[in-house]
Amino acid sequence: MPTFQAFYVTENADKTFSNQIIERSTDDLPAGEVLIRVKYSSLNYKDALSSIGNRGVTRNFPHTPGIDAAGIIEESSSDEFSVGEQVVVTGFDLGMNTAGGFGQYIRVPARWVVKLPRGLRLKESMIFGTAGLTAALCIDKLLQNELTSDKGKVIVTGATGGVGTMTVMILAKLGFHVVGVTGKPEGEVFLLNLGAKEVISREAVNDQSGKPMLKGIYAGCVDTVGGNMLATILKSMQYNGVVSICGLVQSPELPTSVFPFILRGVSMFGIDSSECDLEWRKKMWKNLAKKWKPKGIQNIIKIVTLKGLSKEIKKILKGGQVGRVVVRL
Known part of the structure; x- marks a missing residue:
């Protein structure tokens, strides 16, 4: 099975938390009907809390945060999705207690996955994100x-x-x-x-x-x-x-x-976007792809790689983030 890079948060002996970028195997990922090669993710406040060991967000460590992910289906045992389709996953347990979008692969239940609507690119979907x-x-x-x-x-x-x-x-x-x-x-x-x-x-x-x-x-x-x-x-x-x-x-x-x-x-x-009704979720993604899509969304983002995440996590925890941080995997 493929190996991939992931942002990995670990708990130290003194109860502090640290992070590093490591190589993982897709065999290490949890069970689920859909394996997705992640192309983009985004940084949210909840991700930052997970990255510093907040037990209200993530109970068990080591862990890969990232409550948002957009990418391409690599494997699917679901009739709803086919290999090669572009999809978006936000919320549910992704990045909380399930390995999240700060890794180059995720495996999730099919009911978490939404097909990327027409009019929206993968990167744009993560400018929106959760x-x-x-x-x-x-x-x-x-x-x-x-x-x-x-x-x-x-x-x-x-x-x-x-x-x-x-x-x-x-x-x-x-x-x-x-x-x-x-x-x-x-x-x-x-x-x-x-x-x-x-x-x-x-x-x-x-x-x-x-x-x-x-x-x-x-x-x-x-x-x-x-x-x-x-x-x-x-x-x-x-x-x-x-x-x-x-x-x-x-x-x-x-x-x-x-x-x-x-x-x-x-x-x-x-309003809770994490567990909201799937049909309402799909309708909102279609709105974001078409009639609600603002001009200039590319102008409000900063793009970082996994190596740049730590700096941005510190910034968002201090209340210093303006706009959106998109993670290119």
Whole structure:
């Protein structure tokens, strides 16, 4: 069986974690109906956590992270897929407790695999990756609940991160007035270039007044942050405002009341791209390949090899990543 290179995280005797690039055999990979030769992956915050031994992401080490992978089928025992087909795998257990996309091969269950839709190249699919899929699911939920561009502003928190970047670009493509929130000095120019109409600081959405309600400003929101920022935005939603939430980088706590929901009819939806319905997942990938595909997505990426991953992992853990990091295998 083929040997291949993989980014390998190991636990040391002193309970610290280190990584190296090693040679592995496809015989070492877990069971699954589909063997995929990985061409591209991408770096997500969850990958960085796995790389430093976070047990909430990965229980057992040594391990190869990478929750995203795009490549070509090498072997298949599934009637759904044929050798040579281009495919995408994101989420499920990939890169968490199943050897992930930071290796040149993965073996996974067929139900995790989506055929690459027309209009999308393998590299482009990893510019989107889990971040783009999550953004698409968040936006689709807003649209399902009758949010339209004429109803008002849509605010996006964590706007320079992976999900935030993709959300800003897609919403701008769809004609929405996007307000991006960032704490990065370089974030304003970056977000305006993506299509945001306004950029505000984190402090502007960190209400400490204790008031149960604030002036209604936003018709929609995609929140990747949680905590008091989300609570502030909920108090600042217009009547019948719609909020999609998908992250908790500030806090999993939500210090709010029921007032936004019962006095202004605000709706809030949690989004999980890891285990979401397969048909919804396929629909979103088709949208990303066609009508939702922003122009200029090639301009927001940095491409690295396995050798460059360690540096980028340190950067994303410090909150310094802007845009998307694509890993070329």
